[in-house]
Amino acid sequence: MKVTVVGSGDAFGSGGRLQTCYHVAVRDEQLLIDCGATVLIGMQRLGLDPDRVSTILISHLHGDHFAGLVWFMLHAHYVTGRTAPLTIAGPAGIARRFAAAAEALFPKSTEIERRFEMNFVEYAERDPLDIGPVRVTPFEVLHPSGAPPYALRLECDGKVLSFSGDTKWVESLIPAANGADLFITECFGFSEQAGYHMTWRDIERNIDRLGARRVLLTHMGIDMLANRQHVADPRVMLAEEGMQIAL
Numbered sequence: 001m002k003v004t005v006v007g008s009g010d011a012f013g014s015g016g017r018l019q020t021c022y023h024v025a026v027r028d029e030q031l032l033i034d035c036g037a038t039v040l041i042g043m044q045r046l047g048l049d050p051d052r053v054s055t056i057l058i059s060h061l062h063g064d065h066f067a068g069l070v071w072f073m074l075h076a077h078y079v080t081g082r083t084a085p086l087t088i089a090g091p092a093g094i095a096r097r098f099a100a101a102a103e104a105l106f107p108k109s110t111e112i113e114r115r116f117e118m119n120f121v122e123y124a125e126r127d128p129l130d131i132g133p134v135r136v137t138p139f140e141v142l143h144p145s146g147a148p149p150y151a152l153r154l155e156c157d158g159k160v161l162s163f164s165g166d167t168k169w170v171e172s173l174i175p176a177a178n179g180a181d182l183f184i185t186e187c188f189g190f191s192e193q194a195g196y197h198m199t200w201r202d203i204e205r206n207i208d209r210l211g212a213r214r215v216l217l218t219h220m221g222i223d224m225l226a227n228r229q230h231v232a233d234p235r236v237m238l239a240e241e242g243m244q245i246a247l
Contacts, residue, residue, distance in 0.1 A: 001246070004023040010188060018042045021038075027156070027157075031055045035066055040068070046242055055088075061149075069101070073109075077115070087131060089136065136154055141166075151172065162180040188219055191227075
C-alpha cells in the first residue's frame with residue numbers, strides 16, 4: 001500500500017496548500033480519500049491519472065472534502081472520455097449532496113449522458129465495506145456537516161491505513177486508529193481550541209492511546225503551521241503535498 005499526499009490543506013488554503021485529498025495505491029487498485037475542489041490540480045502536478053482511480057472515499061460532506069467530485073466527473077466526461085465505472089462511498093445522502101453541488105456549480109451537469117457509471121455507496125457505522133481488495137470501516141466522529149462524519153480505517157494484505165476526517169477529539173478515533181501502520185489525522189490548531197477540529201495538544205495527549213505506528217498531521221491551519229517546529233515526537237510527520245509513504 002502506497003499513500004501519496006495530493007492535498008494537505010484546510011478549507012482556507014492556509015500556507016498555500018491544496019484541499020484534502022490522499023491517493024492510495026494497493027495491488028492494482030487506486031483510490032482517493034477525500035476529494036477537495038483542488039483535486040485535479042494536485043493530481044496533475046504529481047502525474048497521477050484520474051482515470052486510474054476506481055473508488056473515491058468521502059469522509060464527510062464539507063466542500064473542501066467532496067466538492068472536487070464535480071470537477072472529477074466533468075473532467076472524466078469531457079477531457080478523458082472515461083468509460084470505467086467510478087464508485088463513490090460516503091455518508092448518508094452523498095448522491096443527493098453531489099447532485100446539488102454539481103447543479104449549483106454547473107447547471108444541467110447531472111443530465112449529461114456520461115459514458116461511465118457513477119455508483120454511490122453509503123456508509124453504516126462500523127459496518128465494513130469491501131471495495132476491491134480493501135476493507136473500509138467507518139467510525140462516526142464529531143464535525144457537523146449535514147450528514148454523519150466518519151473516520152475511515154482501510155485494511156489490505158495485513159496493512160492498516162486510518163484517516164480521521166475532520167473532527168474534534170472523540171473516543172471513536174481510538175478503535176479507528178489502533179494498530180494502524182499510518183494514522184492520517186487532521187490537526188487544524190496548535191493549542192487553542194479549534195471548534196469542531198483537533199489541535200496538536202489533543203493529539204499529543206492521546207497519541208499513546210491511539211496506538212498507531214506512525215502519525216501524519218494534515219489539515220493544518222495558520223496557527224498550527226506557525227508552530228509546527230514544536231512537534232518533536234519521532235512517530236509524527238507533517239504532511240507535505242507530493243509526499244509518498246509506503247506501508
